Amino acid sequence: MTTRVLITGAYGQVGVDCVDTFNGLIPPGGSSFLPPVSAGEFDVIGVSHHDLDVSNESMVTRVVEMIRPDAIVHLAAYTAVDKAETDEGTCRAVNVDGTRFLAEAGERVGAHVIAISSDYVFDGRSARAYVEGDERNPLGAYGRSKRDGEDAVSASVSMIRASWVMGSRGKNVVRAVRDRLASGGEVRFVTDQVGTPTMAADLSRVLVEFVRHRPGGIWHVANTGEASWCDVISAEAEILGAGSVLPITTHELNPAPLATRPAHSALDTGKLHRDMGISMPHWRDGLQRLLEGAE
Numbered sequence: 387m388t389t390r391v392l393i394t395g396a397y398g399q400v401g402v403d404c405v406d407t408f409n410g411l412i413p414p415g416g417s418s419f420l421p422p423v424s425a426g427e428f429d430v431i432g433v434s435h436h437d438l439d440v441s442n443e444s445m446v447t448r449v450v451e452m453i454r455p456d457a458i459v460h461l462a463a464y465t466a467v468d469k470a471e472t473d474e475g476t477c478r479a480v481n482v483d484g485t486r487f488l489a490e491a492g493e494r495v496g497a498h499v500i501a502i503s504s505d506y507v508f509d510g511r512s513a514r515a516y517v518e519g520d521e522r523n524p525l526g527a528y529g530r531s532k533r534d535g536e537d538a539v540s541a542s543v544s545m546i547r548a549s550w551v552m553g554s555r556g557k558n559v560v561r562a563v564r565d566r567l568a569s570g571g572e573v574r575f576v577t578d579q580v581g582t583p584t585m586a587a588d589l590s591r592v593l594v595e596f597v598r599h600r601p602g603g604i605w606h607v608a609n610t611g612e613a614s615w616c617d618v619i620s621a622e623a624e625i626l627g628a629g630s631v632l633p634i635t636t637h638e639l640n641p642a643p644l645a646t647r648p649a650h651s652a653l654d655t656g657k658l659h660r661d662m663g664i665s666m667p668h669w670r671d672g673l674q675r676l677l678e679g680a681e
């Protein structure tokens with residue numbers, strides 16, 4: 387039987403990989419840590435911001451009732467972390483209200499809803515990686531909107547906290563500096579922000595499992611291994627065989643970013659392993675696949 391999946395934010399960084407993954411278009415050479423998608427398993431309907439503004443409740447209701455999906459993968463979000471500091475109303479309209487509208491509309495048509503939250507719900511003061519039940523204390527407007535988006539939905543929704551996402555398309559730090567490194571340039575990256583880098587393609591593979599199994603509740607999904615931004619970009623330079631990275635601290639960033647980021651927001655994925663049997667590949671393995679164009 388075919389499962390109809392509605393994907394919001396389908397043209398965003400995770401969205402493009404997610405649409406391809408659900409359509410079974412994972413190129414050979416990619417990581418195979420999860421069962422592949424079989425032909426006809428999913429009927430995928432990816433919608434852009436233009437097709438569906440998730441902050442518009444009547445539009446959400448109309449689109450969800452017209453498509454009547456079996457599952458909704460809700461990726462649309464306001465993701466401009468610094469801009470959110472001076473535009474919190476818009477950020478909340480998308481990340482809090484929009485998430486609630488999708489969850490309620492999904493519930494009305496019997497769809498399983500999967501929404502994405504963030505490591506930025508935490509303050510980053512923990513010495514160890516965060517588990518799902520740890521206390522949340524966001525440092526900025528984006529993190530607050532993600533926390534309140536989590537609270538705006540029922541426990542039947544699968545709420546996935548992701549972190550430091552990077553894909554082969556869309557906006558991310560690895561892509562932003564690639565040309566500069568490849569031409570032998572030097573870039574500066576901080577050593578005092580540590581997290582769990584996550585490949586959009588690997589996150590998308592896990593989203594397929596969530597549609598298949600519909601667990602509900604809060605989950606951490608990230609590649610394994612912790613790294614600072616300096617570590618990630620140094621690994622990129624090493625894989626490309628070009629460029630260099632000058633380690634700096636957050637205080638040396640000029641201009642100083644508007645939003646304060648958590649210092650240590652790594653996500654512990656033990657629950658994903660224990661309860662769903664999913665072991666994520668190491669971030670460096672994922673970065674290598676991404677830079678080599680394996681996916």
Ligand SMILES: NC(=O)c1ccc[n+]([C@@H]2O[C@H](COP(=O)([O-])OP(=O)(O)OC[C@H]3O[C@@H](n4cnc5c(N)ncnc54)[C@H](OP(=O)(O)O)[C@@H]3O)[C@@H](O)[C@H]2O)c1
Nearest residue numbers: 395397398399400435439440462463465502504548550551
């Ligand atoms: N990137 C990360 O490091 C990271 C980390 C943790 C969690 N996450 C979460 O993962 C999810 C996917 O992130 P991403 O990296 O794919 O972000 P992204 O590249 O910024 O994509 C977000 C998409 O949402 C769309 N969008 C914005 N406002 C909308 C609205 N009102 N209605 C409908 N669509 C709207 C955007 O379209 P326009 O550009 O046309 O406005 C964009 O295509 C988000 O929930 C994000 O918060 C991301």
